[in-house]
Amino acid sequence: MGSLDNNIFRIEGVVQHYDWGGKSFIPNLISEKNPANITYAEYWLGAHLKAPSLVKVQQKNIPLDVFLNEYLSKDSEPNFGTLPYLFKVLDVHKMLSIQVHPTKEAAKKGYELENNNGIPLTANHRNYKDQNHKPEIMVALSDFWLLHGFLERSKLIKNLQETKELTFLLKTFLEKGYLGLYKKVMEFSQEEVNNVLGPLMDRIHPTFIANELEKSAPAYWAAKSLADKDLTSIDRGVFSIFFFNILKLSKGEAIFQDAGLPHAYLEGKNMELMANSDNVLRGGLTSKHIDVEELIRNTKFEETIPAILHGNQNKSNGEVVYKTTTKDFEMSKIELNSSTSHRSVSNSIEILIAMKGSATMIENKNAFFIEKGQSFVIKPNTAYKIQTNSEAEIYKAGVPK
Numbered sequence: 001m002g003s004l005d006n007n008i009f010r011i012e013g014v015v016q017h018y019d020w021g022g023k024s025f026i027p028n029l030i031s032e033k034n035p036a037n038i039t040y041a042e043y044w045l046g047a048h049l050k051a052p053s054l055v056k057v058q059q060k061n062i063p064l065d066v067f068l069n070e071y072l073s074k075d076s077e078p079n080f081g082t083l084p085y086l087f088k089v090l091d092v093h094k095m096l097s098i099q100v101h102p103t104k105e106a107a108k109k110g111y112e113l114e115n116n117n118g119i120p121l122t123a124n125h126r127n128y129k130d131q132n133h134k135p136e137i138m139v140a141l142s143d144f145w146l147l148h149g150f151l152e153r154s155k156l157i158k159n160l161q162e163t164k165e166l167t168f169l170l171k172t173f174l175e176k177g178y179l180g181l182y183k184k185v186m187e188f189s190q191e192e193v194n195n196v197l198g199p200l201m202d203r204i205h206p207t208f209i210a211n212e213l214e215k216s217a218p219a220y221w222a223a224k225s226l227a228d229k230d231l232t233s234i235d236r237g238v239f240s241i242f243f244f245n246i247l248k249l250s251k252g253e254a255i256f257q258d259a260g261l262p263h264a265y266l267e268g269k270n271m272e273l274m275a276n277s278d279n280v281l282r283g284g285l286t287s288k289h290i291d292v293e294e295l296i297r298n299t300k301f302e303e304t305i306p307a308i309l310h311g312n313q314n315k316s317n318g319e320v321v322y323k324t325t326t327k328d329f330e331m332s333k334i335e336l337n338s339s340t341s342h343r344s345v346s347n348s349i350e351i352l353i354a355m356k357g358s359a360t361m362i363e364n365k366n367a368f369f370i371e372k373g374q375s376f377v378i379k380p381n382t383a384y385k386i387q388t389n390s391e392a393e394i395y396k397a398g399v400p401k
Contacts, residue, residue: 004057004071007382008363011064011351011375013089014051016042022091025269029089029355030373039093045351045375045397046086048276053351055377064377068349072379085329087351087397088272090138095225096265097286098147098240101134102298103259107279110294125289129278135326136274137256137309139333139395140249141355144268145215147244149261149304150178156303159218159242165200166242178301185239186283186292197234201226218242221266225285237284240264245306252333254309256324260300271355271395273331318342323400330400333393334386341387348399350378357392361385370394 015026021041027034030043044051047065054061062071068083102110110128119126138144151159160170173181188196201223207213208223215221218241225238244262249255257263262283281295282288311320311333318340321332334342334352336359352361358371363384370376370386378384386394 006363006366007379008361008366008368008384009067009377010056010368011045011053011377012056012061013043013045013053013353013375015040016044016051018042020092020094020096022093022269025091026089040091041093042091043089044086045088045353046276047083048086048278050278053375053377067377072349082276083349084276084399085397086274086276087331087353087395088274089141089353090265090270090272092144092265092267092269095221095267095285097280097288098237098244098262098264098283100262100281100283100295100299101136101257101259101277102128102279102281104131104133106259106298107131107133107277110279125291127279127281127289127291127294132275132277132279133259134275134277134279135256135258135324135328136272137254137322137324137329137331138249138265138270138272139254139322139331140251141269141271142251144249144270145221145266146247146249146255146268147221147240147262147264147266148247148255148257148306149245149263149300150243150302151245152303152305156243163200163218163242165196165203166239178303179296182243182299182301183296185236186296188236190233193236194232194234197236197238198231200238201231201234216246216248218246221246235284235286237264237286240284245304247306247308249308252310252320254311254322254331255306256309256322256326258325260298261304262299271331273329273397275326275328316340317344319344327400330398332396332398334396336386336388336392336394338389341385343385344383346378346380346382346384346398347401348380350396350398352376352378352394352396355393355395357388357390359386359388359392359394362387 018041021039026040052063052065055067108131111131204219213220311322318336353375361368
């Protein structure tokens with residue numbers, strides 16, 4: 001256990017057992033048994049009030065938010081006042097809801113309005129849980145599939161032309177664009193949704209069962225989203241699958257998703273780093289609250305050409321840095337072997353997690369052993385070195401310089 005005088009501390013994250021998660025990847029990572037065979041969807045590393053990580057200090061477990069408030073100088077994060085990011089490991093076994101995150105300005109307005117209307121923070125129909133925006137970056141730990149923004153105009157027209165059950169929507173798109181198209185399907189009655197998507201599901205489901213669909217085809221994910229579900233109340237989120245980019249990221253590739261960009265994770269494992277917020281506006285493929293008016297107000301109705309990030313590599317330091325436009329966070333991957341070490345001075349509070357292998361972190365005269373699944377928090381302005389006798393893969397979260 002660390003002393004309060006140390007600059008590096010062991011921390012333990014918090015598991016979120018959402019129903020879309022897998023059952024083995026995260027338990028294996030953090031060395032937990034899963035005899036009940038329950039889902040492990042996310043592993044949170046951060047100071048979010050919903051699930052702060054625990055800092056190991058002198059035989060005590062101190063919540064990270066408390067640790068930062070009581071044991072670090074008040075100017076440790078001068079630009080934010082608190083830890084500005086939330087770091088996660090995700091195992092996506094079933095697809096997540098289609099969602100959009102608000103800008104900081106919209107979040108403040110929405111939060112105040114819902115407070116004034118007396119909506120409790122814990123209410124199921126609450127849109128805004130805090131006053132922050134939620135840009136996010138993810139780095140694939142495996143082949144990873146996701147929906148990411150609206151298709152280019154020509155590709156969306158092609159999808160509508162080639163999907164006979166949706167061809168009638170082409171006129172709306174040509175006349176009213178992305179907003180008109182999306183607003184139309186999101187405002188359909190449930191009966192209208194069933195009338196349109198029922199014949200589509202009847203047609204594509206047998207080919208899905210026969211394993212005849214490619215994962216790059218929207219029909220694959222549309223069929224998968226409704227497998228074993230009640231087709232008398234089809235989820236309107238299926239429309240989005242035909243309207244959005246379907247991306248496959250390979251291990252080590254990343255994507256950034258800013259406010260207003262509609263997206264959904266479909267399948268795979270990743271590292272995710274986001275602003276410290278829980279504001280999510282949902283558009284389908286979920287049993288959670290959907291507010292169509294608020295969703296449309298916060299969505300960017302424009303074509304998106306995906307920008308896959310490969311990171312900026314520093315071979316001598318074993319680090320790949322994934323740069324984005326946000327000032328809230330920065331993620332990097334550190335890959336080391338016996339001939340490569342990593343030297344750094346923390347620009348902010350940093351959080352590290354070892355995904356593979358083991359290594360030693362050296363700070364001044366202190367040495368800290370880190371192995372697969374273990375995490376550490378590092379105080380700002382700390383000079384440290386990481387080295388290994390074998391191989392190690394470590395992901396790091398911090399704030400850009």
